[in-house]
Structures are given as structure tokens and as C-alpha cells.
Amino acid sequence: MALDLARKSFTPYAPKKGEEYMSAKQRTHFRKILEQLKGELSEEIDRTVHTMQDEATVFADPNDRASQESDIALELRNRDRERKLIKKIDETIARIEADEYGYCDSCGVEIGLKRLEARPTATLCIDCKTLDELREKQVAK
Numbered sequence: 001m002a003l004d005l006a007r008k009s010f011t012p013y014a015p016k017k018g019e020e021y022m023s024a025k026q027r028t029h030f031r032k033i034l035e036q037l038k039g040e041l042s043e044e045i046d047r048t049v050h051t052m053q054d055e056a057t058v059f060a061d062p063n064d065r066a067s068q069e070s071d072i073a074l075e076l077r078n079r080d081r082e083r084k085l086i087k088k089i090d091e092t093i094a095r096i097e098a099d100e101y102g103y104c105d106s107c108g109v110e111i112g113l114k115r116l117e118a119r120p121t122a123t124l125c126i127d128c129k130t131l132d133e134l135r136e137k138q139v140a141k
Contacts, residue, residue: 022102
């Protein structure tokens with residue numbers, strides 16, 4: 001997925017001793033990661049649109065046509081997921097600009113640099129996210 005692509009191309013942030021959490025340097029680091037990820041997602045979406053336009057073929061065989069439609073539906077679902085991720089990235093960049101990035105929405109503690117590098121759009125600390133997932137499991141049963 002795109003998150004994996006972006007993760008491979010940046011160096012993890014190494015905080016200096018005594019550096020304040022979510023300093024200007026750290027916010028800049030995460031902003032670069034998010035903007036790079038957004039760029040990669042946008043390129044992928046554009047590539048898909050061009051590919052779909054180029055490969056728009058009408059097959060006489062119903063099986064070929066069904067296979068093509070299935071492939072297109074899967075591709076569109078993936079792009080929709082990426083479009084939602086782009087929206088989340090934009091919201092996260094706005095949080096960085098408002099100096100609200102890096103703190104849990106639920107309890108207000110620091111999310112942590114390593115968690116943010118693994119999931120730059122995270123809004124919950126690991127404890128709150130774990131509780132949230134447990135609640136989801138209980139409700140789903």
C-alpha cells in the first residue's frame with residue numbers, strides 16, 4: 001500500500017537529547033512524510049484514470065467482459081480508499097499547522113514518534129486505540 005511506499009523513502013526522526021516533543025523540526029519531518037505520501041497517492045490515482053481510459057475495450061465474450069468489470073470495480077474500490085486517505089492526510093496537515101498534531105484525541109497524551117512514523121495520520125495513542133478496537137469487537141458480536 002502507499003503507506004509502505006512512503007515509509008521506505010524517509011529516514012526515521014532521531015530526536016536530540018532534551019528536545020521537546022513535537023518541536024518545529026519534528027512537525028516539519030511529519031509534514032514532509034504526509035506530503036510525500038499524498039503525492040504518491042495522487043500519482044497512483046492519475047495513473048489509474050489514464051490506464052482505465054486506455055484499456056476501455058468492449059469484449060464480445062461475456063466472460064472477458066465480466067472479468068474486466070470485476071478488475072475495474074476492484075481498482076475503483078482501491079482508489080476510493082486512497083481518496084479517503086488523502087482527505088485524512090489533509091486533515092492531519094491541518095492539525096500540524098494548528099499545533100495539535102502528535103497528541104491523542106481521546107486522552108491528550110503524546111502519541112509517540114515511532115507510532116506516528118508507522119501511521120502518520122494516527123489520532124489516538126496506542127492505549128486508546130487498543131481500547132477502541134476492543135469496543136469494536138464487542139459491538140460486532
